[in-house]
Amino acid sequence: MIETGVPVERAILIGINYPGQDERETEDYIDELSFLAETAGAEPVCRFIQKLGIPDPRTFVGSGKINEIAEFVAENNIDIAIFDDELTPSQIRNIEKVLGCRILDRTNLILDIFAKRARTSHARTQVELAQYQYLLPRLTGMWTHLERQRGGIGLRGPGETEIETDRRIIRERISLLKAQLKKIDMQMTTQRKNRGKMVRVALVGYTNVGKSTIMNLLSKSDVFAENKLFATLDTTVRKVVIGNLPFLLSDTVGFIRKLPHDLVESFKSTLDEVRESDLLVHVVDISHPGFEEQIKVVNETLKDLASHDKHSIIIFNKIDAFSYTLRDEFDLTPVLKENYSLEDLKKSWMANDKNHPTVFISAKTRENIEELRKILYEEVKRVHIKRYPYNEFLFGDPQTNR
Ligand SMILES: Nc1nc2c(ncn2[C@@H]2O[C@H](COP(=O)(O)OP(=O)(O)OP(=O)(O)O)[C@@H](O)[C@H]2O)c(=O)[nH]1
Ligand SMILES: [Mg+2]
Secondary structure: OOOOOOOOEEEEEEEEEOOOOOHHHHHHHHHHHHHHHHHOOEEEEEEEEEEOOOOEOOOEOOHHHHHHHHHHHHHOOOOEEEEOOOOOHHHHHHHHHHHOOEEEEHHHHHHHHHHHHOOOHHHHHHHHHHHHHHHHHHHHHHHHHHHHHOOOOOOOOHHHHHHHHHHHHHHHHHHHHHHHHHHHHHHHHHHHHHOOOOOEEEEEEEOOOOHHHHHHHHHOOOOOOOOOOOOOOOOEEEEEEEOOEEEEEEEOOOEOOOOOHHHHHHOHHHHHHHHOOOEEEEEEEOOOOOHHHHHHHHHHHHHHOOOOOOOEEEEEEOHHHOOOOOOOOOOOOOOOHHHOOHHHHHHHHHHHOOOOOEEEOEOOOOEOHHHHHHHHHHHHHHHHHHHOOOOHHHOOOOOOOO
């Protein structure tokens, strides 16, 4: 036991198994929620999953289930209940009443992690803006119970005044933060313009797939990487030279399923790096059981950023950690996802996706890094030639030795 001095908050996790979703998928989602909770500093103690068509409008899960959870909370010293979907203000209020502990939803949890991780004033401003935008519509919900105590319904009661004052303060703060961000945006745009016309490559991908590790490997820099979600919030840009071809490589915030929309909005300037790049490098963690779903989430987020049409390279990382279940040769049940070997996956991805150069690597054991460098060289060179059709002599072709 390590005494840290800070009491760890005990958390339970609650999710819904929706129709058409297999149980394994729901488990994967709750695994991710659990990882988010740990990253935020809580200790996940137990998970509750209910099969439901749609969330109960009053208490998210059904009334029987919420009472069962309440019993568990009371008997096991639970501090927080974390829900896998965004809750409405009235759901938060109702659930709080039944469970008697703090209620967090997924959005809230992600915002909390972002707030903890934000280092630069730029990142902090972006997170604070997203937090206030999340809070504003929820303010009424938080105060209604006080209104009721004070005789409520009567208009313009003291409760109402407090809400109005708080709302006004928050609105003012939001416009101030927006103005600050605008200023920072302008500075950053100028900075980006000053970088000249060098080819720009952006690392994108789901959180924790190894983007920063790859950045460090290619640029010999020292960007913070660790086994937690959202280790990177700020964009880092480094000059990388392969052969004699220089380009700029940027590492940026990872994407996640159900990334709060306000957060994407307020992270616009961070994500401009993605939007303005010439080439995307989509990093995938092939050792993750849900890697295909993660690819979809990344592609959807790129669509939101109007960047899905950009040319991209796909890196399947962490091949050292990849494992699969070997099927008995007499097994007649259908082949499942977990029965594919790395060779099967290589064959199917490379055959199906001819538009994107694909490479399988391990940033940890450095397997296949040379191949990655070669592909990067070729793709950057293509952009370079398009931009400077007359100065091919600049970098020479390694094959012809020109
Ligand atoms: N086994 C294995 N682990 C890896 C590999 N590449 C990176 N990791 C580990 O994966 C974890 C996440 O790596 P990061 O580089 O921080 O990932 P990221 O994509 O930058 O993550 P965020 O910034 O949080 O979005 C770290 O613990 C790395 O050491 C690999 O090839 N194999
Ligand atoms: Mg990172």
